[in-house]
Amino acid sequence: MPTRKASSSKNSTGRSGLFEQAAAEYESAMKLFAARRDWKAAAAKWEEFVERYAGEDAAAAMVDRARRHLAACRERIGEEGGADLDPLLRAVVLVNAGRLDEALEQVERALAAGADRGRAYYVRATALSLAGRYDEAAGALAEAIGADPEYRAYALGDPDFERFRETAAFAGVVDPPRSSDRPEAREEAADGTAGSTFGGESF
Structure with a gap:
């Protein structure tokens, strides 16, 4: 059934x-x-x-x-x-067992063997996050998202990232910058070139 x-x-x-x-x-x-x-x-x-x-x-x-x-x-x-399991699967097992340094070693082996980069870097980000190495975790997560944008959604709901999500490092990777935060947008707003008006309409 x-x-x-x-x-x-x-x-x-x-x-x-x-x-x-x-x-x-x-x-x-x-x-x-x-x-x-x-x-x-x-x-x-x-x-x-x-x-x-x-x-x-x-x-x-x-x-x-x-x-x-x-x-x-x-x-x-x-x-x-x-x-043995392939290195990436072994890394997942080691992360869940709390053996984070060993997990990171297996991720390196997996990457050297040509494993899927998105998955490998996501596992690396998970291990680094659980180890409290948030800046390094952010770098690994950025690599994972760059390889497969779906990992952004996974990261937002992953219980292993509960504390990591509270950091500026996580936000810098996962939260896309607002258009008003772009340097060129701020410059345009400052010098009044964000748009010109002609006949009551903006261009």
Whole structure:
């Protein structure tokens, strides 16, 4: 039987309720994945999670990570000799385990191996943010957004960026400058050349 989408209960739970529900289910799956390393059970949980919350803005960042974890589980299930995960997936696992320095090392390996730049820099930004290295995290996030603008939306809702979002460094990367903040706009306003008027109309 297909899993019922969470949107059917939106009216009763609201956006915050949906996020809390998704976060609880995400944590449950994460225990199977990172702590118990029960790949088959974790894969089933991640599949259910992605099916239930795909398309829900409130859970977009978690769905993205769940897809990566699902790919990691499937790779593990299919392994015969216990080979390591690819560096980027291992970095995600290490971030969730709080082993941030090791995660950053794996991101470097992933980039050297030609991994997707947007994903790699987003994982790097996540690790740096959780380590409190916000200026460096901003640089990595800028790289991720430059490679794939969708990471701007992910960053705005990602629970791993909760403290990072309160910093000027984050705002400088994610918030686009207003037109009135452009240097040329301020110069035009100062010298009166922002527009000329002819016959009551501005040009």
